[in-house]
Amino acid sequence: MIINYIFKYLVMILMVLFFSSCGKKANQQLAQSYYKMSLLELNDFSNQNSYRKSLEYINKALVQHEKAEYLALKATLLLKLNYKDEGLNFFDKALLANPTSQVKADILNNKACLLAQIAMKENDIKKLDQAIDIWFSLQNDKNYLTPEVAFVNSGKAYFYKKDYQKVKELLLAALKLSPGYLDAHYYLAYDAFILKDFSLATKEIQTVLYLEPNHEGAKELLKFLQN
Numbered sequence: 207m208i209i210n211y212i213f214k215y216l217v218m219i220l221m222v223l224f225f226s227s228c229g230k231k232a233n234q235q236l237a238q239s240y241y242k243m244s245l246l247e248l249n250d251f252s253n254q255n256s257y258r259k260s261l262e263y264i265n266k267a268l269v270q271h272e273k274a275e276y277l278a279l280k281a282t283l284l285l286k287l288n289y290k291d292e293g294l295n296f297f298d299k300a301l302l303a304n305p306t307s308q309v310k311a312d313i314l315n316n317k318a319c320l321l322a323q324i325a326m327k328e329n330d331i332k333k334l335d336q337a338i339d340i341w342f343s344l345q346n347d348k349n350y351l352t353p354e355v356a357f358v359n360s361g362k363a364y365f366y367k368k369d370y371q372k373v374k375e376l377l378l379a380a381l382k383l384s385p386g387y388l389d390a391h392y393y394l395a396y397d398a399f400i401l402k403d404f405s406l407a408t409k410e411i412q413t414v415l416y417l418e419p420n421h422e423g424a425k426e427l428l429k430f431l432q433n
Contacts, residue, residue: 233270240267241276244283257286274305278313285320293320311350314340315359322363331367338363345379354384361393373397388417395427407431 244263247256261283267276277300284293297317305313318340325334341363344356357380364372377394380387395410408431414424 237267237270237273237276240264240270241273241279244279252286254287257283261287272303274300274303274309274313277303278316282316282320285324290324307349308351311344311347315344315350315356318344319359322359326366334363334366354380354387354390357383358387358390358393361390361397365393365397370397370401374401386417388414388421391417392421392424395424399427399431404431 240263244260244267247260247263249256252260261280264276264280264283267273268280277296281293281296281300284290284296294317297313297320300313301310318337321333321337321340324330325332325337338360341356341360344350345353345360347353350356357376361373361376361380364370364376374394374397377390377397380390381394384390391410391413395407395414398404398407398410407427411424411428411431414421415428418424
């Protein structure tokens with residue numbers, strides 16, 4: 207009786223172990239390899255075919271491991287391929303996939319950038335305001351390592367909305383955090399030119415050309431200022 211009992215107990219344990227390990231385990235190393243292959247398809251010369259190939263690889267990575275970074279990359283690729291609603295949904299999935307605080311901040315910034323691109327292409331002010339709200343949250347997020355970028359990006363959004371005083375305020379805030387931020391100086395020069403603050407515009411253009419003497423946009427703006 208005791209032997210039968212022990213035998214039945216062991217069989218039960220073996221069945222539990224079998225069924226708990228019978229499913230496909232996540233292969234994180236393989237997923238990482240597919241993720242890297244997906245990234246390799248992306249460069250300054252990427253086109254629709256590159257995005258599709260990259261999407262194939264990231265889908266394979268997600269079969270192995272649903273990691274926040276992989277979901278966010280898929281979101282970006284879907285938006286590049288003009289699957290806007292699906293892409294935005296995958297950003298939300300990425301944010302729910304327990305990313306680290308820094309990864310979450312980066313995902314939010316990427317989502318905001320793509321929202322703004324869609325908004326400007328379609329003149330969708332609601333989406334642009336959603337992007338601005340995200341950037342405002344990142345400006346004071348200690349986990350976002352480049353808050354000056356959030357100030358500049360929100361400044362660009364307000365430039366689209368033609369709120370030039372707000373643009374000036376945001377770009378000055380960016381430069382307070384990062385005095386050598388080239389793009390912030392350049393956009394501030396352009397904004398000051400529109401506001402007819404030619405003294406500030408000239409000062410900012412001179413700073414841009416000091417930091418990057420061959421900056422073509424700055425050279426063109428300087429010609430207007432000198433006429």
